[in-house]
Amino acid sequence: MPDVLWAVLLTSALPRDEYLSYFRLVVDAAYKSDLKMGILHSDGAKLTERQFDSLFAPLFADAGVLNALTPLLLFENLPDRQHWMRHLTLLDYEQALQSLAQAVARTLDHQSEASTDCRWLKLVFMMAAGMMQMPTELARPIIGFPRIGDMRSVRPSIRAAEIALSSMPDKEQNQWPAAFWKECWDKTDCVPAPQREPESGQAEGVARQLIELYALVGDHFFSVCETTDINPRLDAVFGMVLYGINLAMTLNHGTAHRRVEGRLAIRTLTEIVITLSFLLKRDNPNLWQKFRSHGSGQAKLTFLKMIDFESELPDYIDLDEIEMFANEDIWQEFTSIELGNWAGMDLRKMSEEAGLIDVYDKYYGWPSGYVHGQWGALRDTVFDLCLNPLHRYHRIPSLPKRLMGSVAIDALHLVNMLLDSLNMAYPSFKSRVKKPGPAKSEAPLDSDKEGSVEG
Ligand SMILES: [Zn+2]
Numbered sequence: 001m002p003d004v005l006w007a008v009l010l011t012s013a014l015p016r017d018e019y020l021s022y023f024r025l026v027v028d029a030a031y032k033s034d035l036k037m038g039i040l041h042s043d044g045a046k047l048t049e050r051q052f053d054s055l056f057a058p059l060f061a062d063a064g065v066l067n068a069l070t071p072l073l074l075f076e077n078l079p080d081r082q083h084w085m086r087h088l089t090l091l092d093y094e095q096a097l098q099s100l101a102q103a104v105a106r107t108l109d110h111q112s113e114a115s116t117d118c119r120w121l122k123l124v125f126m127m128a129a130g131m132m133q134m135p136t137e138l139a140r141p142i143i144g145f146p147r148i149g150d151m152r153s154v155r156p157s158i159r160a161a162e163i164a165l166s167s168m169p170d171k172e173q174n175q176w177p178a179a180f181w182k183e184c185w186d187k188t189d190c191v192p193a194p195q196r197e198p199e200s201g202q203a204e205g206v207a208r209q210l211i212e213l214y215a216l217v218g219d220h221f222f223s224v225c226e227t228t229d230i231n232p233r234l235d236a237v238f239g240m241v242l243y244g245i246n247l248a249m250t251l252n253h254g255t256a257h258r259r260v261e262g263r264l265a266i267r268t269l270t271e272i273v274i275t276l277s278f279l280l281k282r283d284n285p286n287l288w289q290k291f292r293s294h295g296s297g298q299a300k301l302t303f304l305k306m307i308d309f310e311s312e313l314p315d316y317i318d319l320d321e322i323e324m325f326a327n328e329d330i331w332q333e334f335t336s337i338e339l340g341n342w343a344g345m346d347l348r349k350m351s352e353e354a355g356l357i358d359v360y361d362k363y364y365g366w367p368s369g370y371v372h373g374q375w376g377a378l379r380d381t382v383f384d385l386c387l388n389p390l391h392r393y394h395r396i397p398s399l400p401k402r403l404m405g406s407v408a409i410d411a412l413h414l415v416n417m418l419l420d421s422l423n424m425a426y427p428s429f430k431s432r433v434k435k436p437g438p439a440k441s442e443a444p445l446d447s448d449k450e451g452s453v454e455g
Helices: 002-013 016-032 049-060 063-074 081-085 093-107 113-128 136-143 151-166 176-187 206-224 232-251 260-282 285-306 319-327 347-353 357-363 365-372 375-382 408-425
Strands: 383-385 395-397
Touching: 002 016, 002 063, 002 093, 002 113, 002 176, 016 049, 016 113, 049 063, 049 081, 063 081, 063 093, 093 113, 113 136, 113 151, 136 151, 206 232, 206 408, 232 260, 232 285, 232 408, 260 285, 260 347, 260 357, 260 365, 260 375, 260 408, 285 319, 347 357, 357 365, 357 408, 365 375, 375 383
Parallel strands: none
Antiparallel strands: 383 395
């Protein structure tokens, strides 16, 4: 695009019929001359004053066209700047930058009409200057563009031919496009995008429901617990359900459901839903025990590692508590430490066996990127587009996104799946979170207008 900047400027300043007729006049001038060249600015730099002036004479006859071309003088590195300087005067620097930005915005999309017209100019000029030959049936619609042939096929063929032409090895190492973008970067500031407000997705009134549910699940534990013996199945089922409700409660506090934290939590919630369903599907006492022992083993491993740090323990670690967890079921010397996943299989396999592959696909993959700090998550959270077309819509640091699409309703869906599992493992438990209807207001979830648990 910088290679035919003069043409790009005209596509923005003039109606299409007019700029196309100017393009044709320049092409005609090339056809009548004995110039063997292309129409790039670097080609123009090789012309004598007389050659250049006769090629572009039609443009210089019109004051409006000359005015539209003045942004060319913004660029110190424009290859044929000396020629343009003889004809143009830059009076209003700011206005020239504005016009340039508008023209560049029209052609940044390489499939836009203006871009295709500029590509056509490059092609047809090469043909007129005898630098390119084509079979007649291919050449006719290009020469007659945009009046001859079906534009649905002519336009793509122009783009394809020009792209092929541009990707031929560059003998002279055209430095101008890179210099153009560098000068744009040096001369203009970034334009940060305003923070967008996605659909609210507020789960209004669910905070109290979750608190009530948490209490009901606790009550249910006492109604089904028959002894004080260690019961890995009972503890795992109730533990996972309560942990999941707790996560959903955290999400429904303030705007956490619309920030990164929401994505971290929804991923964990998904893992719990799948793990619990998988355990119930097999419902094997050894497997329930394995799930529990793996956790105790992790506590033991943490304890043994942390004890080496003595006075330099991380703030969040309570060593006495971890020691207690490690020794709760059996003395830690008898607890084995198993590395890797507790079941020796990945979550995707578990979700297949539990018939929850759709849950895995919907809620696990993309949020995992946020857990691992991968590029997609960084891009979404702390970068945004610069809206200055002269910067090619690059990405710039932004305020952390606080208003992502809400995960609140999705969290409720997953909590209800946990409750279904609870009901299956220890019937009967019929309470579910009542999902709110379409969002009506921006009121926080923990506002006074609360719904109630559907019993
Ligand atoms: Zn920028």
